[in-house]
Amino acid sequence: MSTAIKVENLSKQYRLGVLGTGTISHDLNRWWHQVRGKEDPYLKVGETNDRTSKGNSEYVWALRDINFEVQQGEVLGIIGKNGAGKSTLLKLLSRVTSPTTGSIKARGRIASLLEVGTGFHEELTGRENIFLNGAILGMTKAEIRSKLEEIISFSGTERYIDTPVKRYSSGMRVRLAFAVAAHLEPEILIVDEVLAVGDAEFQSKAIGKMQDVAQGEGRTVLFVSHNMASIQTLCTRGILMSNGQVHTDHTVAEAISQYLSLNTKDTSTSYKASPDAINDYVWIESAFIESNDSINNQVMTGQDITIIVKYRAKELGLKCSLHVGVYNHFGDKILHLGSIYGGFDTFLTEKFGTIQCKIPRLPLVEGKYTVNFSLHVDGRPFHRIEDAVALFVENGDYFGNGKLPNPRESKVLVDQSWSVI
Known part of the structure; x- marks a missing residue:
């Protein structure tokens, strides 16, 4: 074959903040090194391409x-x-x-x-x-x-x-x-x-x-x-x-x-809003998962869990609803939960408040999941948080007989009753 x-040895460097390779002085400096047979001086500078950290160099290595x-x-x-x-x-x-x-x-x-x-x-x-x-x-x-x-x-x-x-x-x-x-x-x-x-x-x-x-x-x-x-x-x-x-x-x-x-290193057991998440209307302040009356994101199949979301608002009386998406490690949405589907349609904002969603007998098979939150105002998405909380599910005796389907054959579990007629 x-x-x-x-x-081979492929690298790509960009200069941050402006279009092009830099100033005329930089280009002249590069040319002067080139005619003397020397290495580009700007290849010796630059930082790793980590978008989550603030750097000190104006050059970054994309590759x-x-x-x-x-x-x-x-x-x-x-x-x-x-x-x-x-x-x-x-x-x-x-x-x-x-x-x-x-x-x-x-x-x-x-x-x-x-x-x-x-x-x-x-x-x-x-x-x-x-x-x-x-x-x-x-x-x-x-x-x-x-x-x-x-x-x-x-x-x-x-x-x-x-x-x-x-x-x-x-x-x-x-x-x-x-x-x-x-x-x-x-x-x-x-x-x-x-x-x-x-x-x-x-x-x-x-x-x-x-x-x-x-x-x-x-x-x-x-x-x-x-x-x-x-x-x-x-x-x-x-x-x-x-x-x-x-x-x-x-x-x-x-x-x-x-x-x-x-x-997995980027997901946490709970979410806490950063200062840039605060706005003039309403925002999710924190979110976490409870099981057995304590904050815990490592649960068992068939266990009762509660998803708790705390919000704050600068404008009172906004008509809001809350949606929760649970995704598997492939990025497929497995569950979509929403306040409009059960419990209440919408709530009116106060200065701060707590919304909770109880899930009896968690029907997810063994695996690692991430939980997204979306706060809707007047029926439209307003504050969305992706990969807010990690959820780790271990096998539990969901059916009460010690038997479970292979996780590759079923993504969720459903109560069922069989009989011969």
């Missing part, structure tokens, strides 16, 4: 000393938190931007799905935009014409294909743009978070198409996503990135395991 992509190879026909998943350097890496591989140091060697034509819909023109029809967008993505006119009917059928926009795109809904644009990009036939395909577009039905079609491309057609694919289920399904190998560097280069299962373990 031959090497499709080889990345630093990246090395890996991708074999022909391999499907590589690239994962990591926001700001880890994933999209920068794909832009370098796609030649959208150039590296500060290092080299990239690729064998075969590269096509990139970095931003669905790039190149669409409002005044042109869907059919005309297929030819325009296909040309931008590297297809010849003959290739586009041979795949035209297949692209239109896949997008589901047959009725509107000769209507200007400016009259399309946002969902129709996304479907048409993905259909064009997905029918490219390059040797190397680079994909950045495009499977999260469209409605549920189209997402299913998109994932199916990517499986055909990756597995059936034997192309080399580099795939970035925050959806671990898609990574696990599509990829044969995984790279975990952290702060602009390769943290793990291993099997998909190992890369996902390391990713989850890094995320």
Whole structure:
């Protein structure tokens, strides 16, 4: 098996606060070092790309000393938190931007799905935009014409294909743009978070198409996503990135395991509002989970728990409701809880107050979950907190007979009664 992509000592440096590489004096300094055969002086400065900390340098390394190879026909998943350097890496591989140091060697034509819909023109029809967008993505006119009917059928926009795109809904644009990009036939395909577009039905079609491309057609694919289920399904190998560097280069299962373990460090047993969360109306001050009358985010399946949220308000009498989302470690929402579904529809704000949601016999299977909170004002989301509280669930005797389904076979548990008639 031959090497499709080889990345050696790849680094990318950015200067914060301004566009471009810096001032004229910096450019002259670089030129003077270059003509004397010396190293760029600004490569010796710069800090690690950690967006959560305040730095002292005006230079930051978005990527630093990246090395890996991708074999022909391999499907590589690239994962990591926001700001880890994933999209920068794909832009370098796609030649959208150039590296500060290092080299990239690729064998075969590269096509990139970095931003669905790039190149669409409002005044042109869907059919005309297929030819325009296909040309931008590297297809010849003959290739586009041979795949035209297949692209239109896949997008589901047959009725509107000769209507200007400016009259399309946002969902129709996304479907048409993905259909064009997905029918490219390059040797190397680079994909950045495009499977999260469209409605549920189209997402299913998109994932199916990517499986055909990756597995059936034997192309080399580099795939970035925050959806671990898609990574696990599509990829044969995984790279975990952290702060602009390769943290793990291993099997998909190992890369996902390391990713989850890094995320666990960022979750806590309770949430406390920071000063920048305070606003002029109302905000969530704190949130936590109680079990057995104490704050505890490590619970058992079938155990009674209470989610407690404390709020503060500067404006009294606002009509509010509270929503809670519980997500598994793949980022899939498993439970959606809302005050409008049980107990009360809305509440009117006072200076401060406490809202609680009791869940009898927690129906979640064993695993690690994160809890999001969303405070709605007049029916609209107003203050949202993501990954506010971690919830760790251990196996418990939910059915009272010592038996539980495999967590891979069931995400939630339901009381049931069986009999033979």
